[in-house]
Amino acid sequence: MMRLLRPLIIALGLLLIWQFIVWLTDAPRFILPGPLLVLETLFKQFPLLMHHAGVTLAEILLGLFLGTLLGLVSALSLVTWAGLSRWLLPVLVVSQAIPVFALAPVLMLWLGYGMASKVAMATLIIYFPVTAACFDGLRQTPTGYLQLARTLGASRRAQLFQIRLPAALPAFGSGLRVAASVAPIGAVVGEWVGSSTGLGYLMLNANARMQVDLMFAALLVLAVMALGLYFSVNLIARRLTPWVNETTSSAPRGDSP
């Protein structure tokens, strides 16, 4: 019961502090609108907000899908061909030294103002965490499993797909969780740099017109969307690895039956 109540109490507390600051500073509504005003705007502008939210969500989901797929394929190639990893790994690390945000204007130039450049941003921003997590997971297969597989006459292919890949799934799951939490950043940054739809565009536009209440409403929608995405991905990751929780909750090994 408390587990359900706690987030509600925290949310209510934060709203109260917000309202309190508004009262205390007597800030004008175009500097800091109160929570009630933001909620009112949220309801009034709901169709508009949903229209833009839909675009952003599509960008995030597409980016998440492409980034995860690319990351997984890269990690698999890196472990399959040892020579490849020697050449490609330094390139990957160097590529991370370039902030993705700095690439946004170039992507805009190349891919246009439509959804493609935002999807590319989201893909780029999650590609590295997913690749790194999968690669680490695939490399850290317990040697015992692999030795056993060899005595059982398993081919390299069978070892990869039936031993190393499932053993890497928990690590893949944490990569996915990181991806789900940073993908919205990629999409929104893309929208800020140049677009005509999406929550990022709406926020920038509202801000310029002093419609700070609308900006806050868009921010709220974005936050709810990001949270929803994170928890869905978390659920999927846990479904993918049902054995992980069992092992930690079961009796310690070595106990009598």
Added chain:
Amino acid sequence: MDIELRHASLHWQQHCVFDHLDLTLPGRQWTSILGQSGVGKSSLLQLLCGIADSAVIQGEIHCSDGLALHGRVAWMAQQDLLLPWLNLLDNVLLGARLQQGRRPTSEQRELAGYLLQQVGLGDRTTTRPGQLSGGQRQRVALARTLFQDQPLVCMDEPFSALDAINRLKLQDLAAELLADRTVLMITHDPLEALRLSDRILVLQGHPARLSEALEPEGVIPRAVDDAEVLQHQARLLRLLAGETV
């Protein structure tokens, strides 16, 4: 089938652990090698299983039927090495799953179920290993080893991670299920070797040498309070401990 290992040598960090070591495993007999940690007994076993690092250990293996030993050894390690994402039945079927690249046949599934029954876990086929205790997990590992049905079974301290009671129970079970098979067991526990083996060899010294085979009398598994077992145990313990003094 007899298996012979000749001129085995193990070098570890430019240091010779053993050299020109010969080992014969007579068919349908249980041979145990006793020795302290670091004497190279696990490497010797891994050489026979074909999973040793060839830069470290080398040797010639001959089988009495003239064929190569490679791919005909079932390995059971100290850790159960059960895959946590597979249920017990699929863990027993692992060899079939890895080799065929397709679903195991119904006969294979039946055999795996029967073997799980033999180790006392016939009603837990769909459980995942995470829910089992250490003793139960090692039973499943034993069933997986039996499922492979290879001419040679190599066991590397298979029961050393278990508590005393479970260890005795599992020794009895292994003796029953592995009767009449060619078995090589590595252990540091003289009692375990004496309960289960037809022949016991001690690996020790610098460089390490194999002792003359000790062949205890009596029906396997021998009782823990058997007079001969106790007498041999005392002697073997003195022999093993004598080296460190």
